[in-house]
Amino acid sequence: xxxxxxxxxxxxxxxxxxxxxxxxxxxxxxxxxxxxxxxxxxxxxxxxxxxxxxxxxxxxxxxxxxxxxxxxxxxxxxxxxxxxxxxxxxxxxxxxxxxxxxxxxxxxxxxxxxxxxxxxxxxxxxxxxxxxxxxxxxxxxxxxxxxxxxxxxxxxxxxxxxxxxxxxxxxxxxxxxxxxxxxxxxxxxxxxxxxxxxxxxxxxxxxxxxxxxxxxxxxxxxxxxxxxxxxxxxxxxxxxxxxxxxxxxxxxxxxxxxxxxxxxxxxxxxxxxxxxxxxxxxxxxxxxxxxxxxxxxxxxxxxxxxxx
Amino acid sequence: xxxxxxxxxxxxxxxxxxxxxxxxxxxxxxxxxxxxxxxxxxxxxxxxxxxxxxxxxxxxxxxxxxxxxxxxxxxxxxxxxxxxxxxxxxxxxxxxxxxxxxxxxxxxxxxxxxxxxxxxxxxxxxxxxxxxxxxxxxxxxxxxxxxxxxxxxxxxxxxxxxxxxxxxxxxxxxxxxxxxxxxxxxxxxxxxxxxxxxxxxxxxxxxxxxxxxxxxxxxxxxxxxxxxxxxxxxxxxxxxxxxxxxxxxxxxxxxxxxxxxxxxxxxxxxxxxxxxxxxxxxxxxxxxxxxxxxxxxxxxxxxxxxxxxxxxxxxxxxxxxxxxxxxxxxxxxxxxxxxxxxxxxxxxxxxxxxxxxxxxxxxxxxxxxxxxxxxxxxxxxxxxxxxxxxxxxxxxxxxxxxxxxxxxxxxxxxxxxxxxxxxxxxxxxxxxxxxxxxxxxxxxxxxxxxxxxxxxxxxxxxxxxxxxxxxxxxxxxxxxxxxxxxxxxxxxxxxxxxxxxxxxxxxxxxxxxxxxxx
Numbered sequence: 070x071x072x073x074x075x076x077x078x079x080x081x082x083x084x085x086x087x088x089x090x091x092x093x094x095x096x097x098x099x100x101x102x103x104x105x106x107x108x109x110x111x112x113x114x115x116x117x118x119x120x121x122x123x124x125x126x127x128x129x130x131x132x133x134x135x136x137x138x139x140x141x142x143x144x145x146x147x148x149x150x151x152x153x154x155x156x157x158x159x160x161x162x163x164x165x166x167x168x169x170x171x172x173x174x175x176x177x178x179x180x181x182x183x184x185x186x187x188x189x190x191x192x193x194x195x196x197x198x199x200x201x202x203x204x205x206x207x208x209x210x211x212x213x214x215x216x217x218x219x220x221x222x223x224x225x226x227x228x229x230x231x232x233x234x235x236x237x238x239x240x241x242x243x244x245x246x247x248x249x250x251x252x253x254x255x256x257x258x259x260x261x262x263x264x265x266x267x268x269x270x271x272x273x274x275x276x277x278x279x280x281x282x283x284x285x286x287x288x289x290x291x292x293x294x295x296x297x298x299x300x301x302x303x304x305x306x307x308x309x310x311x312x313x314x315x316x317x318x319x320x321x322x323x324x325x326x327x328x329x330x331x332x333x334x335x336x337x338x339x340x341x342x343x344x345x346x347x348x349x350x351x352x353x354x355x356x357x358x359x360x361x362x363x364x365x366x367x368x369x370x371x372x373x374x375x376x377x
Numbered sequence: 378x379x380x381x382x383x384x385x386x387x388x389x390x391x392x393x394x395x396x397x398x399x400x401x402x403x404x405x406x407x408x409x410x411x412x413x414x415x416x417x418x419x420x421x422x423x424x425x426x427x428x429x430x431x432x433x434x435x436x437x438x439x440x441x442x443x444x445x446x447x448x449x450x451x452x453x454x455x456x457x458x459x460x461x462x463x464x465x466x467x468x469x470x471x472x473x474x475x476x477x478x479x480x481x482x483x484x485x486x487x488x489x490x491x492x493x494x495x496x497x498x499x500x501x502x503x504x505x506x507x508x509x510x511x512x513x514x515x516x517x518x519x520x521x522x523x524x525x526x527x528x529x530x531x532x533x534x535x536x537x538x539x540x541x542x543x544x545x546x547x548x549x550x551x552x553x554x555x556x557x558x559x560x561x562x563x564x565x566x567x568x569x570x571x572x573x574x575x576x577x578x579x580x581x582x583x584x585x586x587x588x589x590x591x592x593x594x595x596x597x598x599x600x601x602x603x604x605x606x607x608x609x610x611x612x613x614x615x616x617x618x619x620x621x622x623x624x625x626x627x628x629x630x631x632x633x634x635x636x637x638x639x640x641x642x643x644x645x646x647x648x649x650x651x652x653x654x655x656x657x658x659x660x661x662x663x664x665x666x667x668x669x670x671x672x673x674x675x676x677x678x679x680x681x682x683x684x685x686x687x688x689x690x691x692x693x694x695x696x697x698x699x700x701x702x703x704x705x706x707x708x709x710x711x712x713x714x715x716x717x718x719x720x721x722x723x724x725x726x727x728x729x730x731x732x733x734x735x736x737x738x739x740x741x742x743x744x745x746x747x748x749x750x751x752x753x754x755x756x757x758x759x760x761x762x763x764x765x766x767x768x769x770x771x772x773x774x775x776x777x778x779x780x781x782x783x784x785x786x787x788x789x790x791x792x793x794x795x796x797x798x799x800x801x802x803x804x805x806x807x808x809x810x811x812x813x814x815x816x817x818x819x820x821x822x823x824x825x826x827x828x829x830x831x832x833x834x835x836x837x838x839x840x841x842x843x844x845x846x847x848x849x850x851x852x853x854x855x856x857x858x859x860x861x862x863x864x865x866x867x868x869x870x871x872x873x874x875x876x877x878x879x880x881x882x883x884x885x886x887x888x889x890x891x892x893x894x895x
Contacts, residue, residue, distance in 0.1 A: 294652070
């Protein structure tokens with residue numbers, strides 16, 4: 070009984086953790102490369118999920134795909150949502166962040182205001198309910214058995230997509246010219262500029278990729294956990310991102326993967342073991358943040374942030 | 378002689394236009410009725426199935442027929458509609474809008490969905506009426522808010538001050554809750570679930586964290602609340618902004634719940650039910666889920682709402698009375714928008730229509746626009762409305778006495794519906810309680826809980842000759858037939874016949890892997 074419970078916690082916690090990790094990945098990427106704490110990341114999670122829902126329904130409606138390939142629609146919708154959200158991210162960077170680069174307080178204020186504006190825009194365009202902006206179809210139906218635990222097929226798929234994305238991003242950063250330029254930028258801004266690296270273009274690209282990753286996180290979360298997106302979900306998305314980067318260290322891609330896993334495992338453990346833990350669900354990220362900051366203020370892999 | 382003929386011709390020439398003028402003058406009489414609609418909610422706009430649609434439909438039906446005959450004069454209804462300001466809640470504006478209706482000349486107001494805005498509204502009318510003689514009071518019919526205190530603390534405590542206030546819809550909260558208990562204790566637990574689980578059904582309670590659910594949760598969490606065959610093993614409240622219900626569902630499952638009772642008005646139940654269905658949690662869901670009454674819910678869950686049960690006014694196109702089907706068809710036909718879910722009327726739409734039927738009958742009985750006489754007429758009348766017979770209690774609440782699984786008296790009551798798949802593969806709201814009506818059908822158990830539930834008529838874990846005997850005993854029967862057995866109607870088409878036998882035979886010999894179910 071205890072063994073089965075532990076197996077269930079590890080398997081489900083890992084899958085949920087991978088989804089959380091991908092939600093936070095874009096947030097940590099932007100900070101790691103440009104030093105921007107971009108709170109608008111929460112909105113990209115919602116916008117991405119919403120776009121995915123709309124695109125999926127549209128592609129289903131126009132009925133141009135063969136019925137024997139049911140996964141074409143979610144794949145194409147996911148890809149298009151990634152691209153559109155990335156475009157929104159780069160436009161947002163150009164219009165706001167770029168103008169106030171270096172002024173951290175202004176960036177924080179601007180990004181919070183943007184979140185509230187986006188939330189209202191989503192509500193206005195969709196109309197009916199702030200609580201339920203759009204229905205998101207399940208990524209997959211049914212359950213599969215992993216060791217002795219039944220897991221939703223969609224969640225298992227989401228965990229796999231998340232892992233592949235992490236690997237792809239690692240390869241991109243370490244093996245491609247653009248990726249290496251980003252890495253250089255994160256290590257030394259002045260040296261990078263001296264080497265001819267265009268910071269403006271790279272920051273915009275980073276914000277775009279970050280937004281795209283946020284949208285992917287939103288899609289995976291809403292299509293495997295909630296099956297719907299609410300205009301105010303950016304707040305919980307941001308809470309998850311914060312927790313993951315605090316655990317794993319701001320600016321560490323590897324850290325955000327482990328941070329996500331730790332958060333997922335912590336949440337599922339609490340849900341399984343503690344009676345009445347359902348009501349704590351939204352507080353668990355904050356409890357974890359406080360515990361980690363007490364024990365290890367710099368996170369698992371990030372640099373220590375010095376107070377001046 | 379010639380003069381007489383000329384006079385006769387003149388009279389004959391003048392008569393038709395004169396008569397026409399008299400008739401048109403008659404038809405010029407209008408009666409303004411104010412309607413407060415909870416916009417921004419499913420219960421509001423016509424295209425979403427709300428009260429606005431019920432009011433319009435009633436107005437057209439009445440005006441296109443004979444109008445309202447008040448003391449020999451025909452009146453046409455002129456609707457004046459304003460926002461109840463229920464969402465977002467704005468009590469000051471609700472009050473102001475109510476007064477605006479009165480100032481626009483409305484002698485009768487129908488409205489009041491949300492308790493807080495209704496309170497503000499009826500108090501505005503109370504203040505207005507205080508300065509008016511008895512014969513000139515504004516009359517108010519509540520449509521939507523079920524809180525007992527809206528009537529017990531007003532008409533119930535101060536009849537003279539509040540006698541102009543009535544509630545036409547819905548039945549009050551106490552009766553709504555009794556309906557829930559009646560269904561659970563009278564049928565669902567002892568007849569369906571207890572046999573599956575060895576005699577004792579463990580249940581959980583999940584409610585939205587609002588005031589109205591506190592007493593309900595407290596009551597249901599007590600030992601013995603649902604009879605000797607049930608015990609509460611889980612109870613939780615969810616914050617209004619909750620979108621991820623998975624932790625609660627997981628907890629309920631881990632606690633051993635095999636029935637989860639939910640009480641929600643929020644549209645976030647679309648998440649809850651979708652997550653329940655997708656996660657295939659091992660319990661039935663039943664309770665009060667206001668949003669699940671609407672066709673919009675079907676769209677928001679993408680059909681992942683099959684098997685959910687909730688209290689409702691009626692099912693999809695349920696022929697509670699002959700009026701009901703006509704009302705349903707006209708409502709859907711008139712108010713559905715292209716590209717949106719069909720405008721299935723929700724309970725406030727039914728209530729609004731009922732309100733107008735009630736008002737018409739009372740006015741025609743009263744014979745004049747005298748509020749004293751109208752109130753007397755309302756107090757004494759009993760008429761057929763869309764969902765049964767309607768009359769008022771001595772304190773002006775809608776009269777309702779049935780809350781069990783049977784409905785012999787036909788006074789308006791709540792029903793329980795279950796979202797079920799029809800023969801065409803689409804989902805519909807099917808009435809599962811009361812069980813004695815021609816449109817009542819059996820309760821379906823999700824296949825992930827018990828795959829043989831639809832054919833295991835004896836509920837013993839095995840499909841064998843005993844199930845066939847039960848089916849044979851009901852063969853050829855239909856609702857109202859002495860041998861009718863709803864459970865034997867496996868395909869739920871309203872008759873027990875060879876098609877049901879074929880379905881039974883198709884699973885003959887199969888057994889549940891474990892019995893009783895875990």
